[in-house]
Amino acid sequence: DADVTQTPRNRITKTGKRIMLECSQTKGHDRMYWYRQDPGLGLRLIYYSFDVKDINKGEISDGYSVSRQAQAKFSLSLESAIPNQTALYFCATSDHGADTQYFGPGTRLTVL
């Protein structure tokens, strides 16, 4: 869905570096999410936000932080990247009062 975009699409970095992944949406949705996908482990929730002033930890928030700069923007930061944070990261959105989540194209992050 082109209404949810993520930058960068691919990133290779080194252990200890600070990394920011960005998500933007033009769907006008209130709710935004960050997921991590690892082979065989499905989609695991890192953080979510129901509106600009709301930030909540998900299942695996350790080592990550987020910022909701505006309704349309939700960024994920790795303050000091480590190799086991190598994964595919998805941003998603949903509308208030609706259940369907709309995913961005994903960011493939490799930490060496």
Added chain:
Amino acid sequence: GENVEQHPSTLSVQEGDSAVIKCTYSDSASNYFPWYKQELGKRPQLIIDIRSNVGEKKDQRIAVTLNKTAKHFSLHITETQPEDSAVYFCAASPGRSYIPTFGRGTSLIVHP
């Protein structure tokens, strides 16, 4: 919290055969059960969902069934085609104010 188990992790079928993917959940408060399809290199996209007030829902070649008593739900794909090859995720959610919990995914391979 909710726990969603999904089986099998890999399913290989011949074109034209049927495919069934099964999920179980633990939280009796869950009442919304979506299924997402993720093609290789693409983002997950909703293909069908069901709410707890119905037992079955169909959309062309795909159907979902729900057994609330047993806490399990299944995805059925009939007359499989090579383009059905993808990873399928089930999820369960207590409703619109809550975050869905995803299963670990099933890799469906349809051989021509």
